[in-house]
Amino acid sequence: MAIGAVLGLVIGSFLAVLTGRWPQGLAITGRSRCDGCGVQLGVAELVPLLSFIALRGRCRHCAAAIAPRHLAIELAAAVVGAVMLWRYPLLPGLVAAGAGWWLLALIVLDAEHQWLPDRLTLPLIPAGLLLGHWLGYAPLGDRALAALLGFGTLAALRLGWRLRTGREGMGGGDPKLFAGIGALVGVLPLPFLLTGAALLGLVLALADALRGRAVTATTALPFGALLAGMALILLMIGPNWWEMLR
Numbered sequence: 001m002a003i004g005a006v007l008g009l010v011i012g013s014f015l016a017v018l019t020g021r022w023p024q025g026l027a028i029t030g031r032s033r034c035d036g037c038g039v040q041l042g043v044a045e046l047v048p049l050l051s052f053i054a055l056r057g058r059c060r061h062c063a064a065a066i067a068p069r070h071l072a073i074e075l076a077a078a079v080v081g082a083v084m085l086w087r088y089p090l091l092p093g094l095v096a097a098g099a100g101w102w103l104l105a106l107i108v109l110d111a112e113h114q115w116l117p118d119r120l121t122l123p124l125i126p127a128g129l130l131l132g133h134w135l136g137y138a139p140l141g142d143r144a145l146a147a148l149l150g151f152g153t154l155a156a157l158r159l160g161w162r163l164r165t166g167r168e169g170m171g172g173g174d175p176k177l178f179a180g181i182g183a184l185v186g187v188l189p190l191p192f193l194l195t196g197a198a199l200l201g202l203v204l205a206l207a208d209a210l211r212g213r214a215v216t217a218t219t220a221l222p223f224g225a226l227l228a229g230m231a232l233i234l235l236m237i238g239p240n241w242w243e244m245l246r
Helices: 002-024 050-054 068-087 090-113 118-135 140-165 173-185 190-210 223-237
Strands: none
Touching: 002 068, 002 090, 068 090, 068 223, 090 118, 090 173, 090 223, 118 140, 118 173, 140 173, 140 190, 173 190, 173 223, 190 223
């Protein structure tokens, strides 16, 4: 469990850089710099979590506040790693942690940029088919069918909304993401994941309305992030999730 948390902090630091630079077209590799003054950060300033605490959340060169997203992503990745290594045996735990960090990257990208890149969603399909058995989910044939159903369901909903309203109601990455999730966990969880994501979306819309923000039929919600979040919760619970509903 501790190993998973430490690995998660390291992976989370990378994910914070990846999700921050990639949408801006910046190079993912290369040393990090302060967002305020642009000074290249030293090794001691890049230690996940500990450097943030030691520097009290500020750059030691210009005293600018370090974006809290970095700490939030590192902590989220640490939780994912710790839970997966606690929930599963070592090798399946590492597989589950890898899938969880993959989903976490998609959650951040969609929540912050409304973007589900093909470079992350499409490889999730063969990876899910290959690795799903390590986690104890459905047989390969079931998961292959789930990938088709996941893609087809959201693609049909997207097409139907566009034909009815003349507007895009869903991004093109959502069906691919749902296909990847299906390839990982199988057919049975799909309705629960879809329903859970929809309910979370309603909660977000209600929260916006209570804060006085305008909520209309065209209000954008990160549905892909909600789907990925539900899938991440399912992975944390494990393949015996169905027993919890009885």
